[in-house]
Amino acid sequence: MASDFSAAYWEQNPDALLVLSPEGTVLNWNPAAEAIFGYAAAEAQGRPLIDLIVPEDRSHEEADIRAEALRGLTTVHESVRRRKDGSLVHVNVSTKAVYDEAGQLLYFLSSKKDVTQLKVQREAKLLEARFRDLLESTPDAIVMVNVTGRIVLVNSQAERVFGYERAELLGQAVEVLLPHRYRGAHLGHRSGFFGAPRTRTMGAGLELFGLRKDGGEFPVEISLSPIHTEEGAMVMSAIRDITDRKRADQKFKDLLEAAPDAMVIVDREGRIVLVNSQAVKLFGWSRDELLGQKIELLVPERFSGRHPEHRHRFFAEPRSRSMGAGLDLYGLRKDGSEFPVEISLSPLETEEGLFVSSAIRDVTERKRIERALREKNLELENAALVKDRFLASMSHELRTPLNAIIGFTGTLLMQLPGPLNPEQDKQLRIVQTGARHLLSLINDLLDVAKLSANKVSLHVEALDCRGIVAEVAATLEPEAVRKGLVFNVQAPAQAVQLHTDRRAFSQILINLVGNAIKFTPQGRVDVVLEETLASQGRTVQVSVRDTGPGIPLQEQSRLFEVFSRGESADRRHHEGTGLGLHLSRKLAEALGGSVGLESTEGQGSTFTVKFQEASA
Numbered sequence: 215m216a217s218d219f220s221a222a223y224w225e226q227n228p229d230a231l232l233v234l235s236p237e238g239t240v241l242n243w244n245p246a247a248e249a250i251f252g253y254a255a256a257e258a259q260g261r262p263l264i265d266l267i268v269p270e271d272r273s274h275e276e277a278d279i280r281a282e283a284l285r286g287l288t289t290v291h292e293s294v295r296r297r298k299d300g301s302l303v304h305v306n307v308s309t310k311a312v313y314d315e316a317g318q319l320l321y322f323l324s325s326k327k328d329v330t331q332l333k334v335q336r337e338a339k340l341l342e343a344r345f346r347d348l349l350e351s352t353p354d355a356i357v358m359v360n361v362t363g364r365i366v367l368v369n370s371q372a373e374r375v376f377g378y379e380r381a382e383l384l385g386q387a388v389e390v391l392l393p394h395r396y397r398g399a400h401l402g403h404r405s406g407f408f409g410a411p412r413t414r415t416m417g418a419g420l421e422l423f424g425l426r427k428d429g430g431e432f433p434v435e436i437s438l439s440p441i442h443t444e445e446g447a448m449v450m451s452a453i454r455d456i457t458d459r460k461r462a463d464q465k466f467k468d469l470l471e472a473a474p475d476a477m478v479i480v481d482r483e484g485r486i487v488l489v490n491s492q493a494v495k496l497f498g499w500s501r502d503e504l505l506g507q508k509i510e511l512l513v514p515e516r517f518s519g520r521h522p523e524h525r526h527r528f529f530a531e532p533r534s535r536s537m538g539a540g541l542d543l544y545g546l547r548k549d550g551s552e553f554p555v556e557i558s559l560s561p562l563e564t565e566e567g568l569f570v571s572s573a574i575r576d577v578t579e580r581k582r583i584e585r586a587l588r589e590k591n592l593e594l595e596n597a598a599l600v601k602d603r604f605l606a607s608m609s610h611e612l613r614t615p616l617n618a619i620i621g622f623t624g625t626l627l628m629q630l631p632g633p634l635n636p637e638q639d640k641q642l643r644i645v646q647t648g649a650r651h652l653l654s655l656i657n658d659l660l661d662v663a664k665l666s667a668n669k670v671s672l673h674v675e676a677l678d679c680r681g682i683v684a685e686v687a688a689t690l691e692p693e694a695v696r697k698g699l700v701f702n703v704q705a706p707a708q709a710v711q712l713h714t715d716r717r718a719f720s721q722i723l724i725n726l727v728g729n730a731i732k733f734t735p736q737g738r739v740d741v742v743l744e745e746t747l748a749s750q751g752r753t754v755q756v757s758v759r760d761t762g763p764g765i766p767l768q769e770q771s772r773l774f775e776v777f778s779r780g781e782s783a784d785r786r787h788h789e790g791t792g793l794g795l796h797l798s799r800k801l802a803e804a805l806g807g808s809v810g811l812e813s814t815e816g817q818g819s820t821f822t823v824k825f826q827e828a829s830a
Contacts, residue, residue: 737761
């Protein structure tokens with residue numbers, strides 16, 4: 215009967231019963247020990263107990279407990295033991311030494327009662343009173359875990375985030391909140407944290423996920439902090455659902471991918487934290503090869519030494535800017551080849567701090583085009599110089615015989631060599647008119663050449679504009695009268711002083727007034743000199759108004775171009791070189807002024823030459 219009772223006690227006892235050799239080797243243990251610690255009796259027999267279930271930081275405890283048993287003490291110790299899967303359990307340990315009739319030690323009988331849940335309840339009660347109000351005020355889900363990995367406290371945010379009631383979580387292993395694929399590794403991480411407890415971010419640089427009661431996963435960010443209490447060391451986990459942030463990050467990455475330029479995002483230390491596929495394609499490195507590397511990896515060696523200085527300056531004064539304006543910047547590919555780049559920098563404020571976003575554009579093709587354009591412009595400049603030299607040379611060569619023709623024609627018309635009949639007089643006047651027109655054209659060509667080569671000689675002096683206007687009017691009025699036009703000059707009574715070149719100013723007025731008379735078949739031509747005073751200075755302008763046919767809007771934009779003439783029928787039959795207005799505008803600009811036009815087809819035109827002088 216006693217033997218049956220002993221067997222039943224051994225088999226059915228809810229506490230783990232262990233038979234240990236005097237040296238601490240397992241001789242046997244009961245089914246409860248198998249259930250609590252995870253080892254079958256056959257696995258445990260013959261192995262030192264310290265290797266099976268005693269954590270390294272408590273390796274001395276079993277020897278101390280056996281020593282107490284040898285002294286006849288039966289003290290109950292509360293401690294922690296390790297299961298086969300690495301998890302910990304709270305146990306109450308009591309050990310008794312068993313002797314034979316001769317007083318020789320046979321073995322130790324050790325009882326280990328699993329008090330994990332009781333411990334959790336006690337810790338939960340203690341922590342609830344101490345931290346409850348504080349944890350409820352935090353925005354993150356808070357989960358507090360004891361040394362065995364059991365949940366001892368959660369706040370309402372944790373209930374909401376994970377979908378559990380508080381009572382469902384207390385006493386559970388914290389791994390219940392993790393997807394199955396993380397649980398095995400988490401036991402090791404948890405043991406490692408309690409071995410070296412300090413505040414840290416869990417899984418930095420990794421994609422972490424939480425598991426809700428309904429099986430749904432969501433991305434999380436976890437911060438761990440050690441807490442010391444009367445019940446021992448605890449760890450507090452602050453868990454943040456970053457689903458919205460991940461969604462925003464993905465949108466940001468999508469935007470980067472949609473950008474036409476290579477995008478490289480760098481932190482304060484100059485390490486690459488994000489790149490788009492265009493950057494991968496441009497520089498030849500894979501995304502994994504770039505992430506975490508210094509940005510100088512992408513900079514030629516001759517520039518990389520000073521690059522950290524530029525980066526520090528940007529972070530000291532973060533603002534959008536184009537990097538290296540006016541400089542030749544180059545990128546460096548993985549294969550060592552260089553290529554010209556254009557870089558735009560923008561500060562990027564995030565929850566993790568300040569970053570710099572670099573938009574990098576390969577400008578190889580643009581540089582090639584610019585080089586070709588420079589070469590072509592140089593060719594054109596050389597051609598223009600040759601043209602100008604030719605025009606200047608030919609103008610001088612042509613003017614000499616033309617002046618002779620004009621001179622001899624004038625002599626004949628004066629009938630100094632002898633009388634002329636009417637037909638001879640008529641023919642000579644035609645020759646004289648053609649020669650003068652040709653001389654005017656040659657003079658205009660020479661002036662164009664000088665202006666194009668910036669060789670026009672100006673003698674600026676203080677002049678009374680009224681006198682110049684009067685001289686021009688006196689020269690051209692006979693032609694207006696001959697055509698039957700009303701010719702009127704308006705000028706202030708007092709002197710209108712202007713610092714200008716007499717010859718150039720006169721030529722401008724002759725061109726404008728002469729055109730007005732030439733292209734006005736009937737009506738009038740008005741020449742108006744005005745002076746306007748304002749706080750910023752004086753304005754002197756001469757307006758030439760006519761009642762001619764006007765100039766169509768589509769022709770006005772090119773009227774001042776070289777060799778450009780109006781295309782309307784009533785303008786085509788008039789002689790002209792198409793240089794007068796071009797020369798007038800160029801001369802006015804050389805003097806610091808301008809020539810403008812207002813015209814309505816069928817209602818006449820107004821050309822205005824204007825000069826502004828700042829107040830002294």
